[in-house]
Amino acid sequence: NATTGQGPAGLYHLIHHGDHNIGIALSVDRVRTIPVVKNVQAKSFLEVAAEVNRLTHLAHAGTLSLDDTTGGTFTLGNMGKIGGTLAHPALVPPQLCVGIFGGIRRVPRPTGTSATLSPVDVLQVTWGADHRVVDGATMVRFSKTWLALASNMDALFAVMR
Numbered sequence: 142n143a144t145t146g147q148g149p150a151g152l153y154h155l156i157h158h159g160d161h162n163i164g165i166a167l168s169v170d171r172v173r174t175i176p177v178v179k180n181v182q183a184k185s186f187l188e189v190a191a192e193v194n195r196l197t198h199l200a201h202a203g204t205l206s207l208d209d210t211t212g213g214t215f216t217l218g219n220m221g222k223i224g225g226t227l228a229h230p231a232l233v234p235p236q237l238c239v240g241i242f243g244g245i246r247r248v249p250r251p252t253g254t255s256a257t258l259s260p261v262d263v264l265q266v267t268w269g270a271d272h273r274v275v276d277g278a279t280m281v282r283f284s285k286t287w288l289a290l291a292s293n294m295d296a297l298f299a300v301m302r
Contacts, residue, residue, distance in 0.1 A: 142214050143274070144235040155274060156235075158214050164233060165193055166218030166241075169200045175233060176205055177213040186298065221245065221264075230269035237271045238280075240287075264291075 142161055148154040161182045164175040176196035181189055199205045216233050220226075221244030230239040243265035249258035266287075270280050290297040 143237055144214055145237065145271070145274070146235060160214070162212045162214045164213035164216035164236070165196065166216055167197060167200050168223070169203075174200050174205065174210065175213060175216055176200055176209045177211065179212065215239070218242065226265050228267050230267055232269055232271055237274050239269045241267045241269075243267070 142159075143155050143157045145153050146156045160180050163178045163181050165178060166173060166175050176199070178184075178189060178192045178196065184192070196205070196209060199209060213233065213236055216236060216239045218230065218239070218241045220228055221242055224244060226243040226246065228241045228243070230241040232239055245262050245264050247260045248263050250261045250263075251257065252259045266284070268280050268284055290300065
């Protein structure tokens with residue numbers, strides 16, 4: 142949970158953050174805006190959902206404040222809502238990571254050890270990171286942890302407030 146910043150003599154450095162401020166990429170009237178849910182680590186799942194809802198309404202009304210759109214440490218987007226499945230996510234400087242969710246698709250997959258195919262729902266998730274700071278192995282471990290939590294809602298709620 143870090144961003145980059147410009148320090149003395151114009152040199153860039155890493156800034157570690159205690160608060161998890163998650164940007165939510167929205168497309169409002171074909172314009173991208175990224176309101177930020179602040180202090181996610183201290184909120185319950187329902188509080189996060191309520192804040193996303195509040196920010197989305199403000200975005201559609203065109204009344205987001207500067208405070209509503211600054212301070213993000215990680216951005217999430219959902220292109221599945223508009224029919225997308227896979228993307229190359231763009232980082233929002235000074236953030237170091239971004240995640241984009243595609244649409245859920247029903248696809249055939251092998252079941253067990255047999256050659257039988259069964260339909261399963263698949264969610265494509267693409268992660269991006271600034272590799273000057275975050276290496277690929279770290280992103281793979283993060284992705285596997287995220288998948289384990291997303292696949293088991295009881296475990297997800299257990300780690301949330």
